[in-house]
Amino acid sequence: MTWTQTTDPLGNMVLSAIAAVIPILLLFWALIIKKMKGYKASLLATAAALVIAIGIYGMPVNLALLSAGHGVLYGLFPICWIVITVVFLFNVTVKSGQFEIIKHFMASITDDRRLQALIIAFCFGSFLEGTAGFGAPVAITAAMLVGLGFNPLYAAGICLIANTAPVAFGAIGTPILVASQVSDIPEMAISQMVGRTLPILSLLVPFYLVMIMAGFRKTIEVWPAILITGGSFAGLQWFSSNFLGPNLPDIISGLGATICLIIFLKFWKPRQAWKFKHEDPAQERELRVYSTGQILRAWSPFIILTIMVIGWGIGPIKAILDQWGAITFEIPGIHLSILDVEGNPMPHTFKFNYLSAAGTAILFSVFLSLPLIGFGLKQAGRVFADTLNQLKFPIITVGAVLGFAYILNDSGMTISMAYVLASTGPLFPFFAPVLGWLGVFITGSDTSANALFGKLQSVTAASIGVDPVVAVSANVSGGVVGKMISPQSIAVAAGAGGLIGRESELFRFTVKHSFIMLFFVSCIVCLQAYVIDWIIPAYSEISAVQHAAATSPNVADGVLYLGVFAALLAAICLLIWLSSRNEDLIPKNNQQ
Numbered sequence: 001m002t003w004t005q006t007t008d009p010l011g012n013m014v015l016s017a018i019a020a021v022i023p024i025l026l027l028f029w030a031l032i033i034k035k036m037k038g039y040k041a042s043l044l045a046t047a048a049a050l051v052i053a054i055g056i057y058g059m060p061v062n063l064a065l066l067s068a069g070h071g072v073l074y075g076l077f078p079i080c081w082i083v084i085t086v087v088f089l090f091n092v093t094v095k096s097g098q099f100e101i102i103k104h105f106m107a108s109i110t111d112d113r114r115l116q117a118l119i120i121a122f123c124f125g126s127f128l129e130g131t132a133g134f135g136a137p138v139a140i141t142a143a144m145l146v147g148l149g150f151n152p153l154y155a156a157g158i159c160l161i162a163n164t165a166p167v168a169f170g171a172i173g174t175p176i177l178v179a180s181q182v183s184d185i186p187e188m189a190i191s192q193m194v195g196r197t198l199p200i201l202s203l204l205v206p207f208y209l210v211m212i213m214a215g216f217r218k219t220i221e222v223w224p225a226i227l228i229t230g231g232s233f234a235g236l237q238w239f240s241s242n243f244l245g246p247n248l249p250d251i252i253s254g255l256g257a258t259i260c261l262i263i264f265l266k267f268w269k270p271r272q273a274w275k276f277k278h279e280d281p282a283q284e285r286e287l288r289v290y291s292t293g294q295i296l297r298a299w300s301p302f303i304i305l306t307i308m309v310i311g312w313g314i315g316p317i318k319a320i321l322d323q324w325g326a327i328t329f330e331i332p333g334i335h336l337s338i339l340d341v342e343g344n345p346m347p348h349t350f351k352f353n354y355l356s357a358a359g360t361a362i363l364f365s366v367f368l369s370l371p372l373i374g375f376g377l378k379q380a381g382r383v384f385a386d387t388l389n390q391l392k393f394p395i396i397t398v399g400a401v402l403g404f405a406y407i408l409n410d411s412g413m414t415i416s417m418a419y420v421l422a423s424t425g426p427l428f429p430f431f432a433p434v435l436g437w438l439g440v441f442i443t444g445s446d447t448s449a450n451a452l453f454g455k456l457q458s459v460t461a462a463s464i465g466v467d468p469v470v471a472v473s474a475n476v477s478g479g480v481v482g483k484m485i486s487p488q489s490i491a492v493a494a495g496a497g498g499l500i501g502r503e504s505e506l507f508r509f510t511v512k513h514s515f516i517m518l519f520f521v522s523c524i525v526c527l528q529a530y531v532i533d534w535i536i537p538a539y540s541e542i543s544a545v546q547h548a549a550a551t552s553p554n555v556a557d558g559v560l561y562l563g564v565f566a567a568l569l570a571a572i573c574l575l576i577w578l579s580s581r582n583e584d585l586i587p588k589n590n591q592q
Contacts, residue, residue: 003060004341005341005411005415007416007419009056013416013419020408020413020417023046023049023404024045026045026048027041027042030044030045032507038487038491039393039400041504042397042401042491045400045404046407049411053408053411057411064411066331066348067338067403067406067411070334071404072400072402074350075399075488076399077359079402080399082358084388084391085362087495087496088387089365092370092375093301096375098297099147106119109262109265110269112222112270114222114274115225116148117145117150117158117213118209118210118225119261121145121159125137125159125162126163126165126233126254127254128309129167129170130170130254136358137166138159138496139496140302142156145158149279152497153506154276156496156499157509160506161209163489164205164484165205166254167479167480171313173191176190178450179450182450187246188245188537190469191245193469193470193537194476195237196535197474197521197525198480199235201480201481201517202253203231203234205230208513210222212513224264228260237250293580296580300372305365307568307569308362311361316557318356326355330349331350368569371577372576390500397503398488398491409452418438421434422456429466429529432525433477433518434478434522435457435478437481441485441487444483446483450475457471457472466529469536469539470536471525478525
């Protein structure tokens, strides 16, 4: 028995789209007006989506419930698995006392909160986005900033906003690879087009972050550092996306901006370090001098984490891990039971890739770090149990949000909203980023938004005489500014930043900035479509055979890659262990 999606159940596309948008508006109302806790707001929105999918769109009750269940399953794994392991790693670092050394090390670079935010939230977060993605960068950086003494709301909020710059090229370029597959536009062309849009935003985001934290006057005080950060990041993002492809821009620009800023701070400091209102600006932080070995040991969980997520992102390694430890099964009762608007059966499968999942790489990072930081396995077990208890409500929130997203997609409600935006004719280039923004808000993923709307963007643009690569890249670029208000991202940031139960505050903190940046991106896309169309790269469409050849990893090389990676990782762990042996504080309680 099958059921066919409908995109116009009310006989009027605008009215049908209005009905479809009700669960989203209800979510905004619950978080902004009623200030509900995240899990309550998400459950309410999911219930509303079920009612509209069944009552208006005619979706059978069993399919609607199975669709929600499929979403919940995906929310638990891999999304919640990433959040749990990231917070576990951070908690172990804190409980072992190593984070105190990290705090002193950061203070030795700068104790100015504005500059710490640039280093961790913007630079390091971008680097992590390039390697892992799927919520891990926000979780890690938010936890680190809170540990350094940041106001939790600002820590989580600025990490969400900072995450806009790298999302398009996250997880080794996955969003652009998916956009290429569904639109038949070469990934290099999309990478180049996005690389001619986002660097403008990347140049402004550091200024924007500091201004949100400290106000305009205090932002001007550190404008040289902001210019170095934004300029180096944007320049490297433009170069790598236009000449190297979509895989490395985040890694190159995040690492490059970090190095440039730290070197610059060796020669320049603001006249007065800025701190939050709850901190005493006259109080000098006690600075202790630690040996290189002690600093390496303290940072070892994050060093190993970075190496692990890079290794786990390498195609052949991921392929061999999937071969050894992945279970894929069809969701009973719903697999191929829903036909899309073109009459094609929609697959509903679940991939339990317990070895190649990013969360597993993070968990391995914890276990590899334990002997280096002197933390016992039994202690780690207690910390893990405490972490699960700490994250029980974010886990409910993420599960509910993904159930909500799957219902909207499977029922046809998302397509109804997309068709209305696509029917705006010559104004479509302005609304193309809105479509990407909507997709990321619903799904929590730029990759998913591109899979959902990439083909629609391409076809609609061609029908009005606009180059399809402009619209497809607009979907990618618009999606990045929707990430900061996606309920999934809000739940992740709240869980890692100690804001559990305060998701509505975090949502209100970020929502206006999301709309401001969305308008900015929409204006850029309009200019690209009609005024500066010379900026569009030349390309030709590619076939499915070319797609398969380009995206299929070489499984046979997986063992070799994995062996080299394991040897490199072992060497680094040994180096950290040797350098930190028998080293104490030098000199003890020394102040600078």
